[in-house]
Amino acid sequence: MREEAKVVVFCCNWSVYPGLQLSHSAAPTGAKGLVDPIVTMCSGRVSPELILEAFSQGAWGVLVAGCPPEECEHNGNYKARRRVLLLQNLLAQMGIEPQRVRFESFSTGESAKLGQTIRGFVEEMRGLGPIE
Amino acid sequence: MAKPKVALYWCASCGGCEEAVVDLAEDILKVVEAVDIIFWPVAMDFKKADVEGMADGEIAVSFINGAIRTEEQGEMVKLLRRKSGLVVAFGSCAHLGGIPGLANFWNRETIFERVYKGVPTMDNPEGVLPQTRTAVAGKELTIPEFWDTVHTLDQVIPVDYYLPGCAPPPDLIMNAITAILEGKLPEKGAVLAPDKSxxxxxxxxxxxxxxxxxxxxxxxxxxxxxxxxxxxxxxxxxxxxxxxxxxxxxxxxxxxxxxxxxxxxxxxxxxxxxxxxxxxxxxxxxxxxxxxxxxxxxxxxxxxxxxxxxxxxxxxxxxxxxxxxx
Structure with a gap:
């Protein structure tokens, strides 16, 4: 049997998590079973250290899901966007495919997009396989 | 009462940490008054066999600087660990890997290719690379293995305390020595420097x-x-x-x-x-x-x-x- 892609999704409690719960109930577009999301209070609270910790513990990919521009109460989404971009550059230097970490934004109502993105990300990580 | 025995050793480092000990200036006189330096290859004539001849735990404290990147360094720090009550990772390289640790962007093969073949000043038409064993005139010469990866000291042996810095400043070195002599050390694993940023x-x-x-x-x-x-x-x-x-x-x-x-x-x-x-x-x-x-x-x-x-x-x-x- 093929090893399942180990993907970590950090999702914002305010925009993404409600949508994720919805996507779980919508079987055709759902991401149920694929990932066990980690809920954070804001995408701006997802520290790069935490993302590297996930990789060092065997994650194949890490998706940071936050609010779209102008929808975050704390502007944490902008921080997350910049951190993930800089982290991608750093990962490339470490010999790790930069696409293994991604920032995506979702509104509360976008459960279909969320499910689709997670499924797409998991598929992409399946293609890459584990690190090393 | 016999003075506590102290060892100083260097691994993958630049020598700046040794310099830092000398930078204690007049304070070094207080240190040698209080302790017996029984091993310090950069400054004094002791051999590995002198350390091997000591009882386990006989050395009160070993200050080890430098990262660990060769077989020899690994062997020496394991020996010092066995013979020492305390081991202090001395300076950035022993503590974190330091500048030699940047070699972890490469590995042995790519480093050897560059150093022994690639650099413009190298004249090595036969492309000879260091070997751990070489036959010379019917005898075998050996040199320690160069590892792919540079390690921090605590990735190779258990470390009791860390003295940070490139190189550690004299005041922190003196504080550490005083704390050891007076038995006023913090909990094991502590970095002997302030907790502020x-x-x-x-x-x-x-x-x-x-x-x-x-x-x-x-x-x-x-x-x-x-x-x-x-x-x-x-x-x-x-x-x-x-x-x-x-x-x-x-x-x-x-x-x-x-x-x-x-x-x-x-x-x-x-x-x-x-x-x-x-x-x-x-x-x-x-x-x-x-x-x-x-x-x-x-x-x-x-x-x-x-x-x-x-x-x-x-x-x-x-x-x-x-x-x-x-």
């Missing part, structure tokens, strides 16, 4: 604006820095916010931004990730709502070597430890 003790702290924003990133050679003003406020990356204090702000006072040699502050697992985090937070923060993804990308790309910058002293101790070679 460099930003907290920085002489330029008052000039740091309430809200920092980096509109563009300048490298130190591109600007003439105002020595009285926070370097971050001048657009030059300084790792003070993510680095432990205790260095005496030597670089800051010499108008150079911090590069992190004292390692992460207490509780941080990965100094580079912490540094990356705060730098990314400050970049373009004022205009962040108006910036497109492309503009943000352009701003981020102004840091050409994030891994080398953020892990300048700590790559082997980082969560990823090394570059994956394909």
């Amino acid at each position: 460099l930003c907290d003790t920085c002489p330029l702290a008052d000039s740091k604006p309430e809200k920092l924003s980096l509109k563009e990133v300048k490298r130190p050679y591109e600007v003439i820095l105002d020595p009285e003003k926070c370097f971050l406020a001048q657009g030059v990356i300084c790792l003070g916010p993510a680095t432990r204090s205790g260095c005496g702000e030597r670089c800051i006072n010499a108008c150079m931004p911090c590069r992190g040699c004292f390692g992460p502050t207490k509780g941080a697992r990965d100094q580079g990730a912490r540094s990356l985090s705060f730098v990314a937070s400050l970049l373009g923060i004022e205009e962040e709502e108006k910036m497109t993804d492309e503009e943000v990308e352009k701003l981020i790309d102004q840091i050409p070597d994030p891994a080398g910058l953020f892990y300048m002293y700590s790559l082997p101790s980082s969560l990823l430890r090394r570059r994956i070679m394909k």
Whole structure:
């Protein structure tokens, strides 16, 4: 049997998590079973250290899901966007495919997009396989 | 009563840590009055066999500097560990991997290719590379194996305390020696330096604006820095916010931004990730709502070597430890 892609999704409690719960109930577009999301209070609270910790513990990919521009109460989404971009550059230097970490934004109502993105990300990580 | 025995040893290092001991100046007389230095290859004539001849635990404390990157270094630190009551990782390289740890962007093969074949000054038509065993005139010569990966001292042997810095400043060395002699050491595993960040003790702290924003990133050679003003406020990356204090702000006072040699502050697992985090937070923060993804990308790309910058002293101790070679 093929090893399942180990993907970590950090999702914002305010925009993404409600949508994720919805996507779980919508079987055709759902991401149920694929990932066990980690809920954070804001995408701006997802520290790069935490993302590297996930990789060092065997994650194949890490998706940071936050609010779209102008929808975050704390502007944490902008921080997350910049951190993930800089982290991608750093990962490339470490010999790790930069696409293994991604920032995506979702509104509360976008459960279909969320499910689709997670499924797409998991598929992409399946293609890459584990690190090393 | 016999004086406590002390060993000093060096591994993958530059010699600056040895220099730091000499920098104790007159204080070194107090040290040699209080302890017996029984092993210090750089300064005194003792051999490995002298250490081997000692009882386990006979050495009160071994100060070991340098990263661990060869078989010989691994063997020597294991020997010293066995013979010592306490082991102190002395300086950035033993503590975090240090500058020699930047070799973890490469491996033995690529380093040998470069050093013994690639460099323009090398004349090696037969492409001879170091071998651990070589037959010469019917005899076999051996040299220690050079490892693919540079390690911190605590990745090879258990370490009791850490004296950070490139090199550790004399006041912290004296504090550590005094604490050992008086038996007033903190809990095992402690870094023998303050728990504050460099930003907290920085002489330029008052000039740091309430809200920092980096509109563009300048490298130190591109600007003439105002020595009285926070370097971050001048657009030059300084790792003070993510680095432990205790260095005496030597670089800051010499108008150079911090590069992190004292390692992460207490509780941080990965100094580079912490540094990356705060730098990314400050970049373009004022205009962040108006910036497109492309503009943000352009701003981020102004840091050409994030891994080398953020892990300048700590790559082997980082969560990823090394570059994956394909």
